[in-house]
Amino acid sequence: MLYYIIHNGQQVGPMPKEELINYGLTPTSQVCAVGGGEWVEASTVTELQVVLYSRPVSPYTITKHKNLESMNFIDSIKKCFTNYVTFSGRARRSEYWWFALVCAAIMGVVTLFSMMVSAILPFIGLLALPVTIILAIGLMIPQLAAGARRLHDTGRSGWWLLLPITCIGIIFLVIWLCEDSVPGDNEYGSNPKEEE
Numbered sequence: 051m052l053y054y055i056i057h058n059g060q061q062v063g064p065m066p067k068e069e070l071i072n073y074g075l076t077p078t079s080q081v082c083a084v085g086g087g088e089w090v091e092a093s094t095v096t097e098l099q100v101v102l103y104s105r106p107v108s109p110y111t112i113t114k115h116k117n118l119e120s121m122n123f124i125d126s127i128k129k130c131f132t133n134y135v136t137f138s139g140r141a142r143r144s145e146y147w148w149f150a151l152v153c154a155a156i157m158g159v160v161t162l163f164s165m166m167v168s169a170i171l172p173f174i175g176l177l178a179l180p181v182t183i184i185l186a187i188g189l190m191i192p193q194l195a196a197g198a199r200r201l202h203d204t205g206r207s208g209w210w211l212l213l214p215i216t217c218i219g220i221i222f223l224v225i226w227l228c229e230d231s232v233p234g235d236n237e238y239g240s241n242p243k244e245e246e
Contacts, residue, residue: 051097052084067098121145127152130196137208139239141199142231149196153189160185197227202238204229 054063057073064084065073070092075081077093092098121129126148133139164182168175198208204226213219231241 053098054082054084055092056080056089070098121148123148123152130192133195133199134192135195137195137198138202139199140203140231140236140242141196142203142242143200143228145242146196146200146227150193153193156189157186199238200227202236203231203242205232205236205238 052064052066053070054061055065055070055073055075056062056079062073070079070081073079075092075098077091079092080089081092081095081098082089083095121142121144126145129141129145130149160182164175164178167178194211197211201208201210206226210223210226213223231243234241234244
């Protein structure tokens with residue numbers, strides 16, 4: 051049997067029931083069988099219930115909708131440096147973690163270089179120390195801002211970034227920073243996944 055489906059406000063089809071998955075078939079999707087005449091919810095069609103409740107996640111849906119894709123490396127760096135001292139709003143997981151990775155890599159390379167120079171030329175190594183400290187402070191501000199926005203995205207206050215002061219609190223903070231976005235808008239702004 052072939053079906054039509056309403057996708058993004060438009061009628062698409064006819065197509066076999068297995069292909070409806072690629073058009074975001076849900077229990078509340080409006081479908082119409084070819085020659086069937088009336089539009090009904092997919093969950094009321096016995097033949098479609100098998101497809102609805104026993105299907106794997108379609109890779110087509112994941113790549114089709116940009117908002118389900120994670121933010122890429124370059125976009126994350128640009129966004130975090132553009133919002134250098136912006137503590138308001140929300141940040142996706144990928145935005146925060148790509149930026150955290152870059153900051154850790156930069157600090158690791160600079161610290162290693164500074165230590166190597168200090169071992170070979172102690173006087174020049176002493177000059178490299180203030181540069182390392184300035185760089186660390188310069189990267190700490192956008193990291194705190196991105197961390198606050200990430201916590202906002204999970205529905206928590208940015209003040210929770212102070213939790214590691216308690217030592218054991220870092221475990222909770224890392225778990226919260228790894229959580230997915232709260233769907234829809236919250237008190238900190240709109241969902242960054244839905245803005246793109």
